[in-house]
Amino acid sequence: MNVRNMAHHEERVAALRDAEVRALYAGEYDAYRPGLFPRVLGALLVFAGNVVYGREPSYLKFRAVEIIARVPYHSWNAAVYTLMTLCFANEQRALALASTSRFAHFAQENETMHVVVISQLAALHEKAGFIRGSFLPVLFAFFYFWWSYVLYIVHRRSSYELNFLFESHAYQQYSSFLTQNEDVLKARVMASDYLEWYGREAKTEYDFFVWVRNDELIHRNESIEAVVCKK
Numbered sequence: 001m002n003v004r005n006m007a008h009h010e011e012r013v014a015a016l017r018d019a020e021v022r023a024l025y026a027g028e029y030d031a032y033r034p035g036l037f038p039r040v041l042g043a044l045l046v047f048a049g050n051v052v053y054g055r056e057p058s059y060l061k062f063r064a065v066e067i068i069a070r071v072p073y074h075s076w077n078a079a080v081y082t083l084m085t086l087c088f089a090n091e092q093r094a095l096a097l098a099s100t101s102r103f104a105h106f107a108q109e110n111e112t113m114h115v116v117v118i119s120q121l122a123a124l125h126e127k128a129g130f131i132r133g134s135f136l137p138v139l140f141a142f143f144y145f146w147w148s149y150v151l152y153i154v155h156r157r158s159s160y161e162l163n164f165l166f167e168s169h170a171y172q173q174y175s176s177f178l179t180q181n182e183d184v185l186k187a188r189v190m191a192s193d194y195l196e197w198y199g200r201e202a203k204t205e206y207d208f209f210v211w212v213r214n215d216e217l218i219h220r221n222e223s224i225e226a227v228v229c230k231k
């Protein structure tokens, strides 16, 4: 894990608790319009999620979102590994790929924390069968891995833009969840060994979901910064 990136992320995620700071940061890419292909793929993903889990946010839907959301970062790392094999002699290209790898590695650790902690909460608050609870999200994740891998190699911009759309959806869902359930979430005490191991503190579920919402906004913006900066 890149320590400088982790410190930078934690500093930013804390700053985003301030509504004005968050609005300014979100505003940087609120109007960004991805290409047609990622928009079609993104709409299909969101549509499929809404059909299986409903339009409204829920613990179960978040668990599925998180299982799928960590996959592009893993697949980008795999794609970078493949591409790096072809360009050891091109130092600038190798640097650009290494930069993606750092971003992806850290985001993957962050998403893994989300999915582990949210899985505990989902088991506590919502009962789910094997199909909706595990089989479908893992099936989605399998195809999404290869989809992102191939897209990264053949058209990197589309892969980043698809991730931007998926992270935008996650950010909106967590924002609605916090608004709709503020009192309930503030009354639910948070206890998670994994969260503690990760280095985050949250006294209530509300605190935890504020962290997660802000993480998703950073992932959203950094996906487009990767396009702009050609990471």
Ligand SMILES: [Fe+2]
Pocket (backbone or CB within 6 Å): 066, 069, 110, 111, 114, 170, 212, 215, 216
């Ligand atoms: Fe996440």
Ligand SMILES: [Fe+2]
Pocket (backbone or CB within 6 Å): 069, 111, 167, 170, 215, 216, 219
């Ligand atoms: Fe994310």
